[in-house]
Amino acid sequence: MRLYLINPSNPLVSIVRVKESRWNRYRVWKPLSLMVLAGLTPPEWEVSIVDENFGAPDYSSMPRPDLVGITAFTAQANRAYEVAAHFRCLGVPVVMGGIHATMCLDEVMERVDSVVTGEAEGVWLQVLEDARRGSLKRRYDGGLAKIDHVPLARHDLLATGYAFGAIQTTRGCPLNCSFCSVTAFNGAHYRQRPIADVVREFRLIREKRVLVVDDNLVGTRPEHIARAKDLFRAMAQANLRKEWVAQTTINFADDEELLALAAKAGCRGVFIGFESPTPEGLRELGKKFNLLTGRDFQASVRRIQRHGILVVGSFIIGLDVDEPGIGKRIAEAASQYGVDNLNALFLTPLPGTRLWDRMKAQDRIALDGFPEDWKYYTLTFPVARYKYLSLDGISDEMLSCDRTFYSMPRILRRVWSNLRQRRKPLISLVGNLSYRRNLQLNRKAYADFKHYSGNRHNSVREP
Ligand code: B12
Numbered sequence: 483m484r485l486y487l488i489n490p491s492n493p494l495v496s497i498v499r500v501k502e503s504r505w506n507r508y509r510v511w512k513p514l515s516l517m518v519l520a521g522l523t524p525p526e527w528e529v530s531i532v533d534e535n536f537g538a539p540d541y542s543s544m545p546r547p548d549l550v551g552i553t554a555f556t557a558q559a560n561r562a563y564e565v566a567a568h569f570r571c572l573g574v575p576v577v578m579g580g581i582h583a584t585m586c587l588d589e590v591m592e593r594v595d596s597v598v599t600g601e602a603e604g605v606w607l608q609v610l611e612d613a614r615r616g617s618l619k620r621r622y623d624g625g626l627a628k629i630d631h632v633p634l635a636r637h638d639l640l641a642t643g644y645a646f647g648a649i650q651t652t653r654g655c656p657l658n659c660s661f662c663s664v665t666a667f668n669g670a671h672y673r674q675r676p677i678a679d680v681v682r683e684f685r686l687i688r689e690k691r692v693l694v695v696d697d698n699l700v701g702t703r704p705e706h707i708a709r710a711k712d713l714f715r716a717m718a719q720a721n722l723r724k725e726w727v728a729q730t731t732i733n734f735a736d737d738e739e740l741l742a743l744a745a746k747a748g749c750r751g752v753f754i755g756f757e758s759p760t761p762e763g764l765r766e767l768g769k770k771f772n773l774l775t776g777r778d779f780q781a782s783v784r785r786i787q788r789h790g791i792l793v794v795g796s797f798i799i800g801l802d803v804d805e806p807g808i809g810k811r812i813a814e815a816a817s818q819y820g821v822d823n824l825n826a827l828f829l830t831p832l833p834g835t836r837l838w839d840r841m842k843a844q845d846r847i848a849l850d851g852f853p854e855d856w857k858y859y860t861l862t863f864p865v866a867r868y869k870y871l872s873l874d875g876i877s878d879e880m881l882s883c884d885r886t887f888y889s890m891p892r893i894l895r896r897v898w899s900n901l902r903q904r905r906k907p908l909i910s911l912v913g914n915l916s917y918r919r920n921l922q923l924n925r926k927a928y929a930d931f932k933h934y935s936g937n938r939h940n941s942v943r944e945p
């Protein structure tokens with residue numbers, strides 16, 4: 483039995499525009515979901531993973547599969563449906579799973595043979611068995627899986643072409659920020675994989691550098707932090723010789739022992755959501771952790787960096803409290819906090835989030851011609867109507883934010899400070915140049931987007 487697992491492309495997503503900027507090679511990440519599915523698949527199935535980020539293959543010249551499995555973020559949905567249509571025309575059954583299939587079940591059900599909602603671990607074997615017998619059900623719900631002792635992901639597949647490997651050590655996030663789909667999809671209960679499994683799986687990864695995909699690497703409670711420390715100790719002891727980056731909240735900085743152990747285990751960079759430079763903005767987003775009294779972001783960032791760990795700060799533009807000037811204000815805040823890279827994104831109502839419900843109720847979703855418009859749900863296009871910012875206004879704010887933070891003098895200052903602190907000046911330079919290059923691409927992308935969206939953005943004014 484032959485199974486193709488496919489990660490559809492979205493050419494609009496800047497992080498995969500490898501041809502336009504070779505720096506982007508460092509920003510193409512492995513579709514771990516498909517490697518996990520492959521790991522759950524019994525040996526009688528011959529599995530191939532296709533990552534269309536490296537170009538879509540000519541499927542008609544490939545051997546006919548018995549089953550096709552497609553994953554998709556919302557931004558990949560259109561291409562997912564094209565791929566599904568191709569195989570369904572040939573009479574090959576298509577099953578789709580992942581975040582978009584879960585949050586937009588009815589839309590997806592119309593376009594594929596079977597949908598898996600939630601996490602796949604508990605239902606995938608049943609799906610394969612039903613497919614083998616020709617009796618696929620229309621829907622399977624995996625819910626929240628037990629992740630203790632699941633088979634390891636297939637790191638032998640997708641073996642070349644990536645700068646980073648990928649692994650997951652925990653699932654879920656208790657914080658439930660209004661714009662994020664993680665709590666809705668993976669639950670508020672923080673689930674941790676057994677440390678021995680994580681270490682074993684790390685050993686299977688061929689790349690020297692690894693993305694730890696956890697949404698919240700160290701969790702929120704003392705017992706989560708204790709487990710994170712145990713994991714880092716075990717990784718250091720196993721002498722894995724990997725360098726890894728991860729996503730975490732700012733509380734990562736609050737424990738010196740945790741930082742020292744993370745660095746010893748190979749942590750070289752963290753991606754932290756600062757989201758807004760103002761307390762009003764943080765309250766709007768429900769980003770409780772960043773609001774803790776006495777929180778000094780500059781000192782927190784510095785503490786992390788002292789352990790040789792780079793900090794990428796993420797911010798959102800387009801909140802209801804954001805007025806003209808917000809772009810520059812974010813760039814100044816990020817510079818003041820001392821982050822090594824700034825990743826600014828447009829506030830985007832993703833299906834399944836509280837933000838989606840609110841914006842939909844207020845008729846503020848400007849790009850709502852679905853499924854076609856999903857391709858713009860990359861957080862890199864302003865798809866909604868923003869309170870104080872018109873379409874031109876918010877695009878200008880984004881450009882002004884990036885232009886300020888990624889001005890050549892500021893880049894050189896950051897690289898110099900990295901050099902002085904004996905951190906990673908080269909990585910910092912590559913990261914900064916990659917963002918700077920995308921600034922030019924974004925200017926054109928916003929002009930094309932404006933043309934595409936026509937007059938669908940009318941800024942909502944306060945009554
Ligand atoms: C790593 C990651 C990335 C990486 C790698 C992406 C990749 N190629 O896999 C990078 C940095 C590239 C990335 C980019 C983006 N990401 Co991202 N990313 C994640 C993250 C943190 C982890 C994904 C992961 O690997 N999880 C581990 C695997 C094992 O879990 P999984 O993917 O959920 O798969 C399980 C199930 O969903 C299911 N399943 C999945 N696919 C399939 C397919 C079949 C056939 C079946 C049966 C089951 C199944 O089974 C799996 C095992 O249980 C998630 C958050 C999250 N917790 O999922 C956000 C997340 C997926 N990203 C998100 C977003 C918005 C983006 C971007 C659009 C925006 C951005 N700038 O970050 C871009 C766009 C990328 C694109 N190609 O279009 C959103 C997606 C929301 C949505 N509705 O689309 C998420 C949920 C985060 C959030 N804040 O809400 N991302």
Ligand code: SF4
Nearest residue numbers: 655657658659662697
């Ligand atoms: S802390 Fe991060 S992962 Fe958790 S809900 Fe907020 S944005 Fe999502």
